[in-house]
Amino acid sequence: MSRIGKNPVEVPAEIKVSVDGAIVTFVKGNVTRTLDTKGNVAIELDGQTLTFKNLSDSREHRAFWGTYRSLAANIVKGLTEGFTKQLEINGVGYRAAVQGKVLNLQLGHSHDINYDIPAGLDISVEKNVITIKGSDNQQIGQVAAEIRSFRPPEPYKGKGVKYMEETIVRKAGKTAKK
Structure with a gap:
C-alpha cells in the first residue's frame, strides 16, 4: 500500500x-x-x-x-514549472497552425477544424508537433485528448494525431490468396 x-x-x-x-x-x-x-x-x-x-x-x-x-x-x-504535453501529426496533407486564439487543424476531413484555445493554455505548432503548455495538468490532458479525438491514429498506416510517447501497434494489411 x-x-x-x-x-x-x-x-x-x-x-x-x-x-x-x-x-x-x-x-x-x-x-x-x-x-x-x-x-x-x-x-x-x-x-x-x-x-x-x-x-x-x-x-x-x-x-x-x-x-x-x-x-x-x-x-x-x-x-x-508548468506542465507540457506534445502531440504528433502523421499523414500526408495533415497540418496544424495557430491563428490567434484558434488552433486550425487539417486532418483529412472535408473541412478544417478550428479549435478554440482555452484561457490559461499556450499552444504552439512546429512542423508536425503540437505543444500544449500550462499550469493545470488536468486541463492540459483534457485539451490533448480532445485534439487527439479529431483523428485518432489508425493501426494500418499510423495516420492521425498521437501523443509523442504513444506507440502505435501496427497491423498487417490484407494478404493475397495463395
Missing part, C-alpha cells in the same frame, strides 16, 4: 498558501488554484509546508489521503 500521503508538500516562497477548513488556496501573481478536500483529510500548514493527515484508518480515507496530497503537489509544480 502506498504511503505517498506521509510526504509533506514543500511550497516555494513565491506561492502564497492559505488553509480555510477543508479548502486550500494557492496564489502566485494573478493565478489562483483551490483544492477542496471536502473534509476527507486533515490539513496542516506550518510555514510553507503542507502536511496531510488521515481522519481514520478506513480504506476510503487512506485513498483520499494520498490523492489530495498528490493534487496539492501537482498544483505547486504547475505554478512553479
Whole structure:
C-alpha cells in the first residue's frame, strides 16, 4: 500500500498558501488554484509546508489521503514549472497552425477544424508537433485528448494525431490468396 500521503508538500516562497477548513488556496501573481478536500483529510500548514493527515484508518480515507496530497503537489509544480504535453501529426496533407486564439487543424476531413484555445493554455505548432503548455495538468490532458479525438491514429498506416510517447501497434494489411 502506498504511503505517498506521509510526504509533506514543500511550497516555494513565491506561492502564497492559505488553509480555510477543508479548502486550500494557492496564489502566485494573478493565478489562483483551490483544492477542496471536502473534509476527507486533515490539513496542516506550518510555514510553507503542507502536511496531510488521515481522519481514520478506513480504506476510503487512506485513498483520499494520498490523492489530495498528490493534487496539492501537482498544483505547486504547475505554478512553479508548468506542465507540457506534445502531440504528433502523421499523414500526408495533415497540418496544424495557430491563428490567434484558434488552433486550425487539417486532418483529412472535408473541412478544417478550428479549435478554440482555452484561457490559461499556450499552444504552439512546429512542423508536425503540437505543444500544449500550462499550469493545470488536468486541463492540459483534457485539451490533448480532445485534439487527439479529431483523428485518432489508425493501426494500418499510423495516420492521425498521437501523443509523442504513444506507440502505435501496427497491423498487417490484407494478404493475397495463395
